[in-house]
Amino acid sequence: MEARLAGTDASTSSPERAPGGVVADYVMAPGTPWAGPVTRGHVLRLIAVEGQQVGDFVCFNLRRPDEKFSPPNTAILNKTVRLTIGHTLYSDEASAMFTIVADSVGLHDVLAGACSKYTNKLRYGVGDSANCRDNLASVLEPYGIGWKDVPYAFNIFMNVPIGADNSVKIEEPISRAGDYIDLRAEMDCLVAISNCPQVLNACNAYRLKPLRVIVYEPAEGSGGRGDHPRRIHAPGLPGT
Numbered sequence: 001m002e003a004r005l006a007g008t009d010a011s012t013s014s015p016e017r018a019p020g021g022v023v024a025d026y027v028m029a030p031g032t033p034w035a036g037p038v039t040r041g042h043v044l045r046l047i048a049v050e051g052q053q054v055g056d057f058v059c060f061n062l063r064r065p066d067e068k069f070s071p072p073n074t075a076i077l078n079k080t081v082r083l084t085i086g087h088t089l090y091s092d093e094a095s096a097m098f099t100i101v102a103d104s105v106g107l108h109d110v111l112a113g114a115c116s117k118y119t120n121k122l123r124y125g126v127g128d129s130a131n132c133r134d135n136l137a138s139v140l141e142p143y144g145i146g147w148k149d150v151p152y153a154f155n156i157f158m159n160v161p162i163g164a165d166n167s168v169k170i171e172e173p174i175s176r177a178g179d180y181i182d183l184r185a186e187m188d189c190l191v192a193i194s195n196c197p198q199v200l201n202a203c204n205a206y207r208l209k210p211l212r213v214i215v216y217e218p219a220e221g222s223g224g225r226g227d228h229p230r231r232i233h234a235p236g237l238p239g240t
């Protein structure tokens with residue numbers, strides 16, 4: 001944790017002050033989902049309002065929702081499972097969907113999928129339980145997208161370290177209050193995010209918190225890289 005750097009000058013990088021025209025601004029209550037369109041060139045900012053809260057992010061081609069986010073394509077085409085600034089989210093047809101243009105954390109997950117009532121039952125023996133896959137399906141249903149068609153997610157702020165023995169585990173997020181990530185749409189997309197309701201493991205540090213989503217049109221010439229930090233806090237990444 002000590003390796004985290006202080007953010008850039010707060011006077012120019014307040015996460016609530018998007019560098020451009022705000023298209024949508026929504027606070028996701030703990031455990032709840034959100035869905036909405038994001039036009040090509042616009043930027044979706046997800047803010048960890050209190051820190052240590054994961055948002056499961058999926059996206060679809062807005063014009064043709066049978067094209068959707070692909071975690072394996074994204075990992076293999078970026079040649080890493082550690083996605084941060086400069087990396088691209090790819091579809092199942094290998095189209096660029098979003099590019100990460102700002103990231104104050106540098107630690108997210110593309111392996112863990114999304115929690116479901118099935119995995120909760122298998123792992124924790126619980127019956128019907130709040131979960132990200134049902135959350136995502138509930139906000140995608142009005143768009144004609146069914147549960148089985150919801151792709152596995154890019155898990156923003158989720159901490160899933162890979163051990164030297166290739167083990168994986170879920171640990172508490174390292175994000176702090178006000179940390180955020182900016183994703184610039186490379187095509188017109190439909191986005192859904194589940195503010196993860198998981199309390200049975202360390203995913204959200206055992207307490208559910210709000211997330212805030214802001215969609216903005218970047219100011220002229222900013223290229224979606226406005227006055228916010230481009231360096232990241234997490235240790236262990238090349239170039240940090």
Ligand SMILES: [Zn+2]
Binds near residue numbers: 114115132196
């Ligand atoms: Zn979840």
